[in-house]
Amino acid sequence: MSKSFFTMIKELTQRPYKKEIRKVEGIPIDKEWEKPISFTRIKEDLSRSSDIVFRNFILRGKEEIPCVLGVVDGLVDKHLLDSYVLRVIMVDAINDPAFRAITMDTIHDRLLELFTPANEVKKVSRMGEAIDAMLSGDAVLFIEESQEALVISARGWENRGVTAPQNESSIRGPKEGFNETLRTNTSLLRRRIKHPSLRLVSMKIGDLSKTDVVIAYIENVARADVVAEVLRRIGRIQINGVISGDILEELIEDHPYSPFPQVYNTERPDIVASDLLEGRVAIIVDGTPSVLIVPVTMAKFMQVNEDYYERAMIVVLIRSVRYWGAFIAVLAPSLYIAVTTFHQELIPTSLALSISAGRDAVPFSALGEALLMLLALEILQEAGLRLPKPIGQTIGIVGALIIGDAAVKASLISPIMVIVIGLTAVSSYTIPSYDLAMGIRLIRLPLMILAGTMGFFGLGVGLYLVLIHVLGLRSFGTPYLSPIAPLRIRAFLQDTFVRAPWWASRKIPELVDTHDPKSGGKK
Known part of the structure; x- marks a missing residue:
């Protein structure tokens, strides 16, 4: 096989922070910037x-100074x-005597004094x-003959308000959800954790997109080595x-080829x-109405805010139903087939005769x-996800009732298999x-x-291979199980299959105790 084929395979399987990004022609590279x-x-x-607007004007002080205000229409x-x-x-x-004495050497300092009270x-x-x-989204004031400019905060674009989450509905608890605006999302966290130890570290990711990312954690609660590894x-x-x-999420997880999520x-x-209070780290990405949490364990994915x-005893029942549902979703078809x-x-005997x-x-x-039933179910x-909601509900009814009933009557599928696959789908x-x-x-x-x-x-x-795989998984150094x-023992009894009452939960559970955050990552 050709050398280029192996080069392509290497590029596809190499971790993101090792790849060489091809620069796009016509876009200024970072060295120029x-x-x-x-x-x-x-x-x-x-x-x-067309959306970038430059407005030219002249400041008439002691000298006539040509200036340009640059903005992006729609972002200010x-x-x-x-x-x-x-x-x-x-x-x-114009009415400020001090401003009429302005020169090229003093213009930046004078303008800073004028704008600071309101911006x-x-x-x-x-x-x-x-x-x-x-x-x-900021306004930038350029002095045409100067190598310095003033950045004036004037951001103001249309955004979706704070509404209830679409994918995580709840009966009890707050109804607020994140939206696509970064500062709105960070403010929602500040409202809940009013302590100076809450750190919000800003970064920019993407050579072209320059996406704003904020890493949130509570100092002295989150482990310093975990925070350093996230950064x-x-x-x-x-x-x-x-x-x-x-x-x-896909770029930072420890095991990218695992079917199990690690973020x-x-x-x-x-x-x-609540996760920040337990010592985890949150990653907030501008333009995304959801937040990433690391490190995590499998038990975290089986918990909900409610x-x-x-009450603690009610939670025992609810969580047991979830774990039994997951058990059935994994094994019901395989057990029936075997x-x-x-x-x-x-x-x-009576059941065997009925199945026969x-x-x-x-x-x-x-x-x-x-396999045929699972293919139809998938x-x-x-189809139900991609279609508009009223039509999606209709598709579900047609598939579950009409197609399933017709398949049984046509002797393509046995009635017991419809029950097994239906139970598997509901359990999942x-x-x-x-x-x-x-x-x-x-x-x-x-x-x-x-x-x-x-x-x-x-x-x-x-199952043995799946167990070996899960035991080897790490999320920023934290064992997945x-x-x-x-x-x-204490963490197991406090918040895993059961939840201890709040009056008994005096310490942070040791769910994110990390030996080495780098142990699971690919270098």
Whole structure:
């Protein structure tokens, strides 16, 4: 095979922070942006976009100083710009005797004094700082003959208000959810944790997108080595653009080829606040209405916010239902296939006769039936997700009732198989995390094939391999099955299968005790 093929495979399997990003022609590279401000170069690079507006005017002080105000139409608050920037320069400054004595040497300091009472203003001297500020929604005032510019905070774009989360509904607890605006999301956290130890570290990811990312943690509660590892992994990412937090999730997880999620994703500020109080780290990405949480364990994906608003004894019942649902979703089809194909002696006689009568005219084996039904189920689920909600509900009814009933009457599927697959589908909906549910759907197929070819022996081998894989998983150094393996009795009894009452939860559970955050990451 050609050398280029192996080179392509290497590029596809290499971790993101090792890849060499091909720069796009016509876009200024970072080396150019490190140079002193040149308004001519900036205007040449940006004026070809119709939404970027440059307004020229002259400041008449002791000297006539040509200036340009650069903004991106749609990202700035026009009322704020007119009232507190342009009016200050063009009207108020005329009546200021000190302003009439302004020169090129004093213009920046004088303008800082004028704008500071109503705006956040700072002085920048590099092209990259000026361009980043303007493309982020700030107004930038250029002095055409100067290598410095003033960045004036004037951001104001349309955004979705704070509404209830769409994918994490609850009966009890707060109804607020994150939206796509970064500062709105950070403010929702500040409202819940009013302590100076809450740290919000800002970064920019993406050579072209320059996406704002905030890493949130509580100092002296989150482990310093975990925080440092989060910053290291995000800081070393080399990619052209990060449009969504889901992309960042895949770039920083320890085991990218595992079907099990290692980063928790939530739309609820109360969940993020409680996780920060437990020592975890939150990653907030601008433009994404959800927040990433690390490190996590498998038990975290089986918990919901209502577990902490209900009484402890009620939570025991609710969580047990979820775990039994996950158990059925993983093993129900495989157990049925193994029993009916290889281990018929385990079935009571009356039930065996009933199953045999139902499968008498079915042309497929039990494995073939299950695969056919699961394929139909996956198609119906995908169709229901992609269609508008009223039509999606109709598709579900048509698939579950009409198609299923017709398949049984046509002797393509046995009635007991419809029950098994239906029970499997309903049980999978008890898993709170969509990411974990998708992983279970993925491992269900090989378990079915092993059960259909080798019976309980094959099913046992498959479960053993899955267990070995899960035991080897790490999320930023935290064992995936913690606090079960390794066993931590207090954490296990406090918040895993059961939840201890609040009056008994005096310490942070040792769920994120990390030996080495780098141990699971690929270097």
